[in-house]
Amino acid sequence: MSKDRELRDRAQIVIPGGMYGHQKADWLPPAYPQYFERSEGTRLWDVDGNCYIDYMCGYGINLFGYGERSIDEAARKQAALCDGMTGPAPVIVELAEKLVSMISHADWAMFCKNGTDANSIAMVCARAYANKKKILIATGTYHGSAPWCTPIEEGITPEDRANNVYFEYNNLESLRAAFKQHEGDVAGVFATPFRHEILADQFDATAEYAREARRLCDEHDALLIIDEVRTGFRLARGSSWDAFDVKPDLSSWGKVLANGYPISAVVGSEKARTAASKIFVTGSFWFSAVPMAAALQTLKLIETTDYLEVSLTLGHALRSGIQEQAERYGFDLHQTGPVQMPQILFANDKEMKLGFAWTQAVLRRGVYLHPFHNMFFNAAMTRADIAETLEATEASFKEVLNDPSRLQPFAEKT
Ligand SMILES: Cc1ncc(COP(=O)(O)O)c(C=O)c1O
Structure with missing residues (x-):
């Protein structure tokens, strides 16, 4: 059993509903880990040792990366x-x-x-x-x-x-x-x-x-x-x-x-x-x-520092890279808001079938994108992080396109 699973099971007993607020266990689809044990710069490690480039910055609480x-x-x-x-x-x-x-x-x-x-x-x-x-x-x-x-x-x-x-x-x-x-x-x-x-x-x-x-x-x-x-x-x-x-x-x-x-x-x-x-x-x-x-x-x-300019430059690079991939693979993607606070949703995806399949595929490749909340850049982000992210997003577009069985509806969010 994964450590994450074990912690979730224990939490069910001592924390109402297993967790509360936006950290509730059913807030995100199943591939998303709930527990993390380390963070540094742009990276997060879950309790099972998987590492992610984190585009949530703790739901927006860091601007200069973890542990500046x-x-x-x-x-x-x-x-x-x-x-x-x-x-x-x-x-x-x-x-x-x-x-x-x-x-x-x-x-x-x-x-x-x-x-x-x-x-x-x-x-x-x-x-x-x-x-x-x-x-x-x-x-x-x-x-x-x-x-x-x-x-x-x-x-x-x-x-x-x-x-x-x-x-x-x-x-x-x-x-x-x-x-x-x-x-x-x-x-x-x-x-x-x-x-x-x-x-x-x-x-x-x-x-x-x-x-x-x-x-x-x-x-x-x-x-x-x-x-x-x-x-x-x-x-x-x-x-x-x-x-x-x-x-x-x-x-x-x-x-x-x-x-x-x-x-x-x-x-x-x-x-x-x-x-x-x-x-x-x-x-x-x-x-x-x-x-x-x-x-x-x-x-x-x-x-x-030039943290803002760095976030803008890298934010544009990520947005245009993902847009080019989405078009190439035939997905109608909405990337909205400031590039340093991006929201990425698929058009006509009310049940989030595409959104959840794609973001979970990206997550399995070591990049933590959020399926329906706006994300955040921090000043620790580098061009290498963007390149690694774009590799993950491209492979995930391909995966979703080639394997429609991955498109499972998830409980509708309100
Ligand atoms: C616009 C806005 N206002 C208020 C809050 C509440 O802040 P906190 O979660 O620190 O209480 C948030 C949290 O996400 C927010 O995004």
């Missing part, structure tokens, strides 16, 4: 001094100063652990700002797993979401209608820099949408919140909507902030400072110094 030396060194140095204590270490102030210097709309920062925490703080802050209740959210957008935003309704009451108002992403009319319907009671609008949901092609925000969201928030004295948890520092070295010249009042950051060390942040403008200083938000581990030291070094690398 200078970041680990900064964390180790801080750990030798202190981590969680009765009060914060000086590094919290340094880190806040750094974020304020890098993110154009930021005049202050607060720290927490997960993207969900950061979004929940932003929501509470927006409500405290002008004492209003409604929060506008684009339908189907993932903002985290708290009762107000979890995509699964089990255990959630209508009251948990009573103040959520949904509108359609990029749809100006729908956004205006939501403001109108709740005239005088809109506290804030959540936006993601682009549309990046699972099981769907990704697409960009339009400049009109971004600007109208800003204009409506100003007109109605509501706060614009950008959820940068997934996109943060992957699209730009600062705020993603600077490209549209649209500055939010609040933004939430997580994932890459410390290249894998647990920390997230909310930053805000002067306008939101009083509200942010009135609300009560905290957590036992939110002041830990080690992830803050790691974050500070990560931000230094963001400022001083």
Whole structure:
């Protein structure tokens, strides 16, 4: 029996459902290992010793590869001094100063652990700002797993979401209608820099949408919140909507902030400072110094290296290579979103028969692609990794084409 199987069986006994959230055992098709024991740079080793080039980066939590030396060194140095204590270490102030210097709309920062925490703080802050209740959210957008935003309704009451108002992403009319319907009671609008949901092609925000969201928030004295948890520092070295010249009042950051060390942040403008200083938000581990030291070094690398340009170049190489292969083997492939955060889906593949067969074939050849979630590049990726990946994807197109028996439907995902 494989070690992975053995761990899954043991987990069934002591962990509800065998695992939870997006790590649930049936989230991915059977060839995908669930347990890993080592990671380095772009590589992952599962508990049975198989090695993969990893295009998930821990669901987006590293930007410089696993175990980047200078970041680990900064964390180790801080750990030798202190981590969680009765009060914060000086590094919290340094880190806040750094974020304020890098993110154009930021005049202050607060720290927490997960993207969900950061979004929940932003929501509470927006409500405290002008004492209003409604929060506008684009339908189907993932903002985290708290009762107000979890995509699964089990255990959630209508009251948990009573103040959520949904509108359609990029749809100006729908956004205006939501403001109108709740005239005088809109506290804030959540936006993601682009549309990046699972099981769907990704697409960009339009400049009109971004600007109208800003204009409506100003007109109605509501706060614009950008959820940068997934996109943060992957699209730009600062705020993603600077490209549209649209500055939010609040933004939430997580994932890459410390290249894998647990920390997230909310930053805000002067306008939101009083509200942010009135609300009560905290957590036992939110002041830990080690992830803050790691974050500070990560931000230094963001400022001083060409990580973004490298990801763009390699992302383009992967996308065009896969596209050429798909065309040659006659597959209608959708590769969407920024090249450094690619989503790869087959057209007309609602049951994921092609997607699961192809990605499992790629996985067996040592490359971890995700069948329906957007993926992530990191700065440890090399041209050799791309070449190795393209060998695996080509052999897998061939395999799927020559052996249609591999096309098994998998439980439909919602
Ligand atoms: C856009 C976005 N917001 C919020 C979250 C929640 O972050 P976390 O899982 O750290 O709570 C995620 C996580 O994937 C995300 O992608």
